[in-house]
Amino acid sequence: MKYHLMTLGCQMNKSDSERVQSVVEKMGFRYTDNEEEANLVGILACSVRQKAIDKVYSKIHKWNKQKNKRNLITFVSGCILPTDQEKFLKLFDMVFTMNELPEFPQMLSQYGIVTPYRIENDFEPEESLPFPKTELPTINLNTITFNPAQTKSKAGQTLILKKPEVNMKGFWDVKPSYQSAFEAFVPIQNGCDKFCTFCAVPYTRGREVSRPSVEIIAEVKELINKGFKTITLLGQNVNSYGLDKKGEEISFPELLQEIGKIGDASLNPFWVYFTSPHPRDMTVDVIEVIAKYKCLANQIHIPLQSGDDKVLIRMNRKHSLSDYRKIIHTIRRITPEATIFTDIIVGFTSENDDQFQNTVKALDEFKFNMAYIARYSPRPGAASSRWIDDVDHETKKERLQILSETLKVHSLAYNKKLLNRELTVLVVKKDRKEGHLSALTEGKIIVRIKSSNEELIGQFLKVKINSISGFSTEGVVIS
Amino acid sequence: MIEQKKAIQADKQYKEINFEVHYIRHLTDTTYVVRFDRNEMHFIPGQHLSVGLANDPQAREYSIYNSNNDNFLEILVKEVDDGIVSKRLKKVKPGDQLKVTGPMGFFKLDAKTINSRKHLFVATGTGISPFHAFVKSYPQLDYQLIHGVRKSEEAYERSEYKNSNYTLCSSRDKKGDYNGRTTDFLRSQKIDPSTLVYLCGNCDMIFEVYDILTEKGIPTENIHTEVYF
Known part of the structure; x- marks a missing residue:
């Protein structure tokens, strides 16, 4: 059984998609780039831009037409405005918010899809849904069957879970399927309390909620041990971290400090970034901590x-x-x-x-x-x-x-x-310029390197900058 | 300390609780105060809440209207013609459940200077809400409140303020303390440059008052704004 997931919008949605993929894959689905061969298709939507919303409508109308010809289940999640959510309920089979992700396998079970998850949990669609249930079983692909007769829930309605409590913790407990072997994004905070007039995020993602620091630190440690080269702490207002917990959680600079200590004690070199901070909550402590620890970029x-x-x-x-x-x-x-x-x-x-x-x-x-x-x-x-x-x-x-x-x-x-300076860079991808690789300095300045050796992608190199332009530089590898 | 905080947080459950409506107090045909449970919420006067009906995805932001000494919460709401939440809230009855999140926001008085500095509050319409919270929370406050409205009936709960501290600027009738726009009244006033000024209301008023104040020599760091949109 295959699934296709389309992710629209910002880095936060992309990070969320790593957790969605993890849950779907643990149910036994395999990813396909080709939506035509998928039985489960989903979108992580972005209500923040009209173009992105138009794309959601275009896709769901297409998928709903295809339902006459093949078995297809559709879902939507991500950054969704309440008004869009009400419309999506009529169009998609499943609509859920990110904090409801751990319950996604149970929702899917209501469509008659038998997955190892359903068998091991003896889940019956008629039962009330248990929460939270974040641990998913190991998957054996051979045990998965799809019931072609049933493509709608028993009630024939779009499923939307209503939980007695809003709990991002269940979502953060889901281990993500990192899409890169060397760059990782770690969500530390969700939502926004700032209400900038040009932005809809407070209405799509709700209030600022900080992820428990123990979990963040555990994820960061795991990433360091796996040899990740950059770790980016993510949040709509990343430096507002902890403020919602009124003194019961460490602050953002304290979190950075904890990560800095772990990083500088590690033998694996890596750089830690964070995005996006809000000037309102920027404090001198944040800058002082960055200056103190080498791994904080x-x-x-x-x-x-x-x-x-x-x-x-x-x-x-x-x-x-x-x-x-x-x-x-x-x-x-x-x-x-x-x-x-x-x-x-x-x-x-x-x-x-x-x-x-x-x-x-x-x-x-x-x-x-x-x-x-x-x-x-x-x-x-x-x-x-x-x-x-x-x-x-x-x-x-x-x-x-x-x-x-x-x-x-x-x-x-x-x-x-930077001209003639020797710098450490991280090779991040093949460059658009033929025969070149694209790398980034610690300060995220682009350095183009003449090399076709794609095995260098994900590696730190020492380069000497030999030419520069407005927004990038070129360098030669010296080690 | 950090270890202790981490331990507390690891066990913490995030719960969204409902807030029961006590009653609704109609001030005009289109403006009303909703009183509901406080549920021990800690807030600083001037902050706002996100409020909607329980089980309704729609919610809007409203400044807290009451004193932080009260054991309830109040919001001052103006029914908007094409509004969703303001129309729904207008119909709530005692016992109905609200979904409330917050408090949020940075529109607050400086704790160090509350009792030592002069304050000038300028509001239009329901922008008076955070100033009501200030005045009721800090009885010793040295303040002047200028409230701009179209008609004098919009002088919401005027009796809550001392007459000597409150000026109603009414632009569409002759029943205000000043008959005309708030900005015209302000232009005619002498303002001590050390006054801490707080502006709350629509953006156009805030911009105009901002210019008037800077022309009068008020340093921009003494001007605090909360835009109602």
């Missing part, structure tokens, strides 16, 4: 979004440019080697030329190594989607262009300083 991603105070107010960012400036000064003072990345939105509702120019000035002042610049587009469910998107498309394009050029100037200036 000298790279900080800190979203600015706009360089204008009024735009920041309209965005409900809860910080001013002056607050942000203090953070950058602290990073430069304590970790002068650190590269700084950011996120910017251009053309946000009512952003005028003067306000945009303040963002240009901010880029000149902060000299980011990289900025992910997005043209504003209203996102369904976000507060700003109720406002007129009054900055025209051409202006947004022009502003994006201006910011990109500004960024390039500063990125180039930084890269020039």
Whole structure:
């Protein structure tokens, strides 16, 4: 039996998909790239972008038509707005939130699919569903059968589990199927309490919930022992970690410190990153801990979004440019080697030329190594989607262009300083340039290496930088 | 300490509990206060909650209206024409269950200066809600509250504030303490630059007041905002 999973949206959804795949595969399903040959098809949706939602509707209409010709069960999960959830209930066989993932095998059993999980748990569809049940049995593929007669639940309705308690713990207990042998993403926090007006995440993922630190540390230890080279701690507001537990959980800098101690005591070298932090909860302790432990990478991603105070107010960012400036000064003072990345939105509702120019000035002042610049587009469910998107498309394009050029100037200036330096890099993939591999420095600066040896992917190398450009460099391997 | 915290957290269960409605208090045809269980929730005045009906996926954010000394929670709600939650909440009855998460937010007074600094609160409409919580929670507060409304009937529970501390700016009738827009009233006032200013309401009011205050020499770090959207 085969399954196909489509993951839309951000890194958080991609990380979630590793856990979904783990659960589905433990039920005995094998992944296929070809959705036409799958009996179980699912989407991890992203309500945050209209395009992504359109894609979900397009897929489910196609799959529902195919149900006349073949046995197919559909499910949807991920970042879903309540309004979309109500619509999906009519279209998909199963709709569940991520915290309900451990119960997915039980939901599937209600469709008459016999998996080793069902046999070992003697699960009957008529029974009320037990929770939580996170341990799944070992799978023997030969024992799996599919009941072609039944493709709907007994009630003929889409299944949606309603649990007496919201419990992300069951989800985090699921061991993920890491999609890379050397890069891992570890979710440490879910949800958002910040309510930026351009973003719908607080409505799709709910409140900030921190994962227990014992679990995070255990997962990180396992990854280090397996030889993973980069570990990225993930969360919508990663540095708000622990705040929801009101002193009953360690704080984000304390968590980093714990990981730093383990990392620096390990014989396996690796780099630890985190994304995305919110300026509102950024503290000096975080920077001090990064400076103290070698394994905590000298790279900080800190979203600015706009360089204008009024735009920041309209965005409900809860910080001013002056607050942000203090953070950058602290990073430069304590970790002068650190590269700084950011996120910017251009053309946000009512952003005028003067306000945009303040963002240009901010880029000149902060000299980011990289900025992910997005043209504003209203996102369904976000507060700003109720406002007129009054900055025209051409202006947004022009502003994006201006910011990109500004960024390039500063990125180039930084890269020039790397010329002839010997750096440790991690080879991450085959480069688009023929006969080259793509690698990253600790600060995530791209280094192109002339080599076709794909066995180097996932390895640390020492390189000497011999040429540079705006957003990347080239180097030769010296060891 | 870290080990102890980890141990506590490892055993912690995450529970979502329901909050029972005590009653609903209608202030105008479209504005009302819902009172419900506090369930020992700890909050800081100025913070907000996410509130919806139990078993309903829809929820919205509302500032906490009552004092942190009360053993209940209240929110001040304006029924929105095309709103979902504000219409549903308006129909709740005593005993109904609400789904409440929070508290959240950073719109709070500085604990160190609550009793030593002058405060200016500027609100439009239901933006008065966090200021009501401030005033009821901190009886010693030195404050002036300017409340901008269209019609004077929207002076929600005015008697809760001392007359000498409250100015109603009414733009569509002549029954306010000042008949006109909040921003026009503010322009005519002298403001001590050391005053801590808190603005809550719609974005346009906040921007306009922000400019007026900075022109009057109020440092931007003394201006705190909470946008209602």
